[in-house]
Amino acid sequence: MEKLVIEGGRPLSGAIKIHGAKNAALPILAAGMMAEGTITIHNVPDLSDIQVMTGILRALGCRTEHQGDTVTVNTSTATSSHIPESLMSQMRSSIFLMGPLLARFGKVQVYQPGGCAIGERKIDLHLNGLAALGATIEESGNTIVCTASRLKGAEIVLDFPSVGATENIMMAAAMAEGMTTISNAAREPEIQDLQNFLNAMGAKIIGAGTDTITIEGVSELTPCTYRIIPDRIVAGTMMIAAAVTRGNVTLENVCAAHLTSAIHVLKRAGVQITINGDIINVSCLTRPRAVERIVTSPHPSFPTDLQSQIMVLLSLADGLSIVKETVFEGRFKHVDELSRMGSDIRVDLNSAFIRGVPRLYGATVEATDLRAGAALVIAGLAAQGTTVIEQIHHIDRGYDRIEQMLSRLGAHIHRVSPVVSE
Numbered sequence: 001m002e003k004l005v006i007e008g009g010r011p012l013s014g015a016i017k018i019h020g021a022k023n024a025a026l027p028i029l030a031a032g033m034m035a036e037g038t039i040t041i042h043n044v045p046d047l048s049d050i051q052v053m054t055g056i057l058r059a060l061g062c063r064t065e066h067q068g069d070t071v072t073v074n075t076s077t078a079t080s081s082h083i084p085e086s087l088m089s090q091m092r093s094s095i096f097l098m099g100p101l102l103a104r105f106g107k108v109q110v111y112q113p114g115g116c117a118i119g120e121r122k123i124d125l126h127l128n129g130l131a132a133l134g135a136t137i138e139e140s141g142n143t144i145v146c147t148a149s150r151l152k153g154a155e156i157v158l159d160f161p162s163v164g165a166t167e168n169i170m171m172a173a174a175m176a177e178g179m180t181t182i183s184n185a186a187r188e189p190e191i192q193d194l195q196n197f198l199n200a201m202g203a204k205i206i207g208a209g210t211d212t213i214t215i216e217g218v219s220e221l222t223p224c225t226y227r228i229i230p231d232r233i234v235a236g237t238m239m240i241a242a243a244v245t246r247g248n249v250t251l252e253n254v255c256a257a258h259l260t261s262a263i264h265v266l267k268r269a270g271v272q273i274t275i276n277g278d279i280i281n282v283s284c285l286t287r288p289r290a291v292e293r294i295v296t297s298p299h300p301s302f303p304t305d306l307q308s309q310i311m312v313l314l315s316l317a318d319g320l321s322i323v324k325e326t327v328f329e330g331r332f333k334h335v336d337e338l339s340r341m342g343s344d345i346r347v348d349l350n351s352a353f354i355r356g357v358p359r360l361y362g363a364t365v366e367a368t369d370l371r372a373g374a375a376l377v378i379a380g381l382a383a384q385g386t387t388v389i390e391q392i393h394h395i396d397r398g399y400d401r402i403e404q405m406l407s408r409l410g411a412h413i414h415r416v417s418p419v420v421s422e
């Protein structure tokens with residue numbers, strides 16, 4: 001398996017452009033299924049998750065092309081609404097296809113996506129929402145079949161502001177008969193991006209970004225061309241990497257408004273941040289300060305997807321910090337790996353108590369999930385000595401060639417591929 005090898009201790013400096021948002025591109029590519037014809041999506045990152053999604057669209061009969069950062073999908077040849085189990089098991093985000101396929105074909109067959117390294121990841125809120133719109137849900141074993149001759153608008157209240165459930169319900173409701181309201185909706189920027197894409201195809205949706213979204217169903221959507229927002233989690237990851245290496249980095253093509261809570265935490269830690277339009281400069285010439293308490297929760301609070309990364313900065317800060325993870329029940333798997341690099345972190349239920357240490361030390365560590373892997377890269381950049389990161393396919397799901405991004409900023413990092421014996 002491929003590995004990343006990092007020689008730590010070098011301050012990052014220079015400028016990089018942030019690529020498009022994985023968590024916006026995935027639901028938008030799924031939503032494209034709702035219109036017959038060719039959609040063109042720009043600023044799509046080249047990630048393994050995107051490749052899995054376009055693979056699923058091809059398995060459904062679509063024709064796709066990925067040239068540079070543009071993906072085109074011709075959905076006019078789509079005939080199937082059965083997502084192959086082998087492809088579903090590669091990426092739980094294939095669940096985003098339920099709403100679109102139900103809206104277009106009146107039927108969709110998927111498989112329980114199952115949990116992953118960060119938690120159980122149930123989909124009850126998705127299924128309850130689709131049922132409220134009139135879908136019949138039949139589950140047998142791990143197979144789920146949803147059918148609906150005609151979806152009808154409904155008033156839906158989410159028990160939890162689930163990002164995926166909000167998006168699935170939005171997509172299904174976009175072509176339902178009548179009005180739908182989603183209360184306690186998730187407010188992430190990726191949901192606003194999905195609303196803007198659906199409206200560009202002729203949908204009538206308002207309220208994304210607030211906790212109440214209103215959808216007036218339309219009978220047909222037409223293909224469009226669209227540009228994905230920048231990836232706020234990749235941007236946040238690079239900001240933290242700049243800070244822990246005591247560097248000075250400029251990020252281009254960033255939406256600072258999507259990172260308000262993360263920027264606030266970094267400033268509390270003593271990181272200098274200046275914002276100029278879609279450019280953010282990050283520098284940290286002194287040891288970061290501890291941050292008394294960080295609680296992850298749905299947007300606009302501190303994002304769970306930056307929790308493992310900020311823990312690296314806190315591991316090197318001066319003092320005791322506490323991080324409470326309230327979104328996923330199992331998102332501390334990076335702690336053991338960071339401890340092997342010399343961090344002093346104690347976990348009690350869903351809280352981590354981090355006592356800052358003067359330095360971390362290189363080691364051979366294993367990525368357990370996407371953002372935990374990103375945290376280990378950050379730790380390797382700051383550590384004294386050499387760090388080898390294994391299982392880096394997790395990282396490739398959300399970062400487009402992370403070693404190239406960081407090398408452009410002066411990091412000594414390279415990817416080692418296994419020698420294929422003759």
Ligand code: EPZ
Pocket residue numbers: 022023024026093119120121122123124125126127160161162163164165186304305327328329370371398
């Ligand atoms: C999206 O996942 C993101 N993925 C995640 O990013 C992100 O961490 C998460 O939102 C929270 O912001 C994509 O957008 C592709 P949720 P999603 O539904 O939609 C529970 C990354 O690193 N829940 O908001 O799956 C669930 O178990 C990934 O890029 C139910 O109980 O997140 C979890 O504890 C990781 N029932 C919590 O809600 C449901 O039906 C948040 O899940 C759905 C969710």
